Amino acid sequence: MLISPALPLSQQVVLITGASRGLGACLTRTFLAEGACVAVNYLKSREAAQTVVAQAPERALAIQTDVRDPDAVRAMFNAVQAHFGRPVTTLINNALSDFSFNGDARPTADTLNWENLDQQLQGTARSALNTIQAALPGMRQQGTGRIINIGTNLFQNPVVPYHDYTAAKAALLSLTRTLSNDLGPDGITVNMLSGGLLRTTDASAATPEAVFDLIAANTPLRRVTTPEEFADAALFFASPWSRAVTGQNLVVDGGLVKN
Template structure:
C-alpha cells in the first residue's frame, strides 16, 4: 500500500520524535492519528499545521479501552481502516544523566512504569488495529527502540530494559502476523538532537556522542522519521522482524 493510502496511528505524537513522524507521514499524504496523553495544546497545534488529513485524539496507551475508543473514533473520522501503527510513546521518562538512579537506588516501580508504557502500550495499539489490518490483508507496525541496547552510553536502566522487551515483542509479532500481510519492525535511534525528552541532556553528553559517531553529529528526529517511512513504504514489503539502528553509525550491528 502506498503511503498516501495509509491511515497511521502514532502514539505520543504531540511533540518531539512523534511529531516529526506525524509530519513525515502527513507530507506523504497519509491520514495521521496524533495520539497524546497530556499535551493537548501541542497536539492541536500540530493538527492545525498538518491540515485535514490529521486528527488529535487523547488516550492513555496503557488503558486498552481508551486505545480502542481512540482508534474507532479516528477510523470513523477518516472513513478508512487503520493500516499502520507507530509505537512511539514514552511514559514519564527524560534523558537526564544527572537525575538517573543508580543500581542501588532503583526500585521495581521504575522498571514497571517503562515496561507498561512501552510493551503494554504497544500491545494495546497493535490489538486495536489488528482486525482492520487483517481485513486489508496489509499492515505496518513500527516500534521505536534505542541504540542503548547495544551501547549504553548512559545506564538508563529502566528505559533500556523496556526497549529490550519491545525488541522481543517486535520479533514475536513479526513471526505470528506475517501470514496476514503485516510486517513488524523496529527503528532504534541514538540520542536525538533534540526532543523534549533529551532537552535536559547535557552538552557534555552530546559532545561525547558526536565525537565517537562516524557522521560526527547527533541524529535529528526528522532523520529518524525518514527511516520509519521506509518501513511503512512498499520498498520494505519483504522486511519484517528487523531492528534498524539510525544513529549516524555510532552502533554498527
C-alpha cells in the same frame, strides 16, 4: 502464499502514539508531508497536538487516549476509522512514560526499584500490546499492515545505563521479533527503529551539551542524529519498499552502533 498489497504512503492512515511533542510530532509532520492521513495520539499535551494537526487539518486528527488502557485504545482505533472512513494501515508505537535523558538524575544500581521498571514497562510494552491488538482487525481486513516500534541503541551501547528505560525497550524489541512471526501470514510486518540520543527532543532537552559533543565525536558522521533524520527511516518501514522486511531492528544513529 499471501503477498500483502503495498499501499503508497499517500493512501495510508497512520496512527502515532505520543505524537504531540518531540519525536512523535516530527514523525507526524514527516508522514503528513508525504500525503498520509495521521492520527495524533496524546495524553496531556492537547494544545501541542492541535498545533501539529494544524499543518494539515483535513488529513490529521488529534485524539486523547491513555494507551496503557486497552478499552480506551480500542475506542481510539474505532474513532480513527470512523473519522477517516478506513482502518489504520500503519501503527507507530512511540509513546514514552515520563522520562528525562539526564544521566545525572537516573536511578543507579543501588537506587533502582521495581516501580521505576514497571512505569517504563507499562508505558512501552503494555501500551504497544494494547495498540497492536486494537490494530489487528483493521489490518487483517485490508490484508496488509505496518507496525513500527520505536526502540533505542542502548541495548548495544549502554553509554548511560538507563536501566528502566532500556529494559522496557528491550522487551519491546522481543515483542517485535515474536509478533513478526505470528503476524507475517496476515500480511502484517512488525519492525523496530532504534535511535540514540536525538538533537533535540523534549526528552533529550536535559542532556548536557558535553554528552552531545562526546556522541558526535564517536559517530562516523561526526554529528548527532536529528529527529527529522530518524523520521525519514520510518517512511521506509511504512512504505511499499519494505514489503519483505519484518522482525528487524534498524539502528538510526549515524553509525555509532553497528547492528
